[in-house]
Amino acid sequence: MHVMISVDMEGIAGVSGPQDTLYGRPNYDRFRRLMTQETNLAIEAAFAAGAASVVVNDSHDGMRNVMYEELDERVELISGFNKPLCMMEGVQDADAVVCIGYHAWAGTTAATLDHTISGGQIHNWWLNGRQVGETQINAAIASHFGAPVVFVSGDDKLAAQVHESLPGTRTAVVKYALDSMCVRSRPLSEVRRLLREGVEEAVRAHATIPVQHIDGPVTFRMEFTRSSHAQVACLLPMVTRVDGRTVEVTGPNAVDAWRLAFGALRLGSTCDMG
Ligand SMILES: [Zn+2]
Known part of the structure; x- marks a missing residue:
């Protein structure tokens, strides 16, 4: 083990x-x-x-x-x-x-x-509609x-x-x-x-102890702290704008969805440099 x-x-x-x-x-x-x-x-x-x-x-x-x-x-x-x-x-x-x-x-x-992944950029994060950390x-x-x-x-x-x-x-x-x-x-x-x-x-x-059960594809929704984070994250075509500060990505499984979400977050974070 x-x-x-x-x-x-x-x-x-x-x-x-x-x-x-x-x-x-x-x-x-x-x-x-x-x-x-x-x-x-x-x-x-x-x-x-x-x-x-x-x-x-x-x-x-x-x-x-x-x-x-x-x-x-x-x-x-x-x-x-x-x-x-x-x-x-x-x-x-x-x-x-x-x-x-x-x-x-x-x-x-x-x-x-308290924060989720990135204190300066993330206000809220959801997994298939449920708030998560x-x-x-x-x-x-x-x-x-x-x-x-x-x-x-x-x-x-x-x-x-x-x-x-x-x-x-x-x-x-x-x-x-x-x-x-x-x-x-x-x-x-x-x-x-x-x-x-x-x-x-x-x-x-x-x-x-149960492995976390997830139904179907995995959608991560992320509310950024600034609308500019969402704007820049949406340069990736697989990132969808939900509202001014919020974006969403969907992957066939948790790892692919994580890669999309983390990529969007890292990209969105670059707006803090400009
Ligand atoms: Zn830490």
Whole structure:
């Protein structure tokens, strides 16, 4: 059994604002170490649950945050940008996906650093008419390869969204968000126990946890923060304008739809340079 661990940073215990998560900011080095420690707990748990191999995908910002030299020496690390499957690169060979340090979707009330894929460009994102965030988008990509998202950790608002959208997926609440930039983190000893025990149980149960079910072709609808983003994204003929700030793409499966959506987002983002 092969496990892929995707690690974001906003949902790491203790993280409360961008000064903790952005390269070069005052607290970044402290929290990238804590991010690496949470990753190591998930790795240890996955092996304890019987994983034959574990691959870690650094999934935050520029995707060069996890400290390789402090990472469990048994695993491979995927880092850097322009991965074909972005936060899900490595899922191709996985039987189970574990998401550490994740966060709620853009616009969620009182959720740590809420955003969806791209904070500056995306206001809302829907999958076949349902509002989604990164966890649900990534679960859809994982479903294409037959892998369930078995475990997700982050704040309480994320956990509520995961319970609603991904039945069977285990969650760990490592902190309670009071605002997008204010948290009440659980005691570190408790956080570590929740991650260690939770990931092990979830990976052991992976065969019974449902793969996200998607009916028919996959349509992603994205509301940008500016109409110019939508205008530029629509240079691609397969991108349809829904309204001033909103576009839609449809693919025969989640991966093709993701490629269209991410391409439209990257293209639309270029309007910020002009
Ligand atoms: Zn992130």
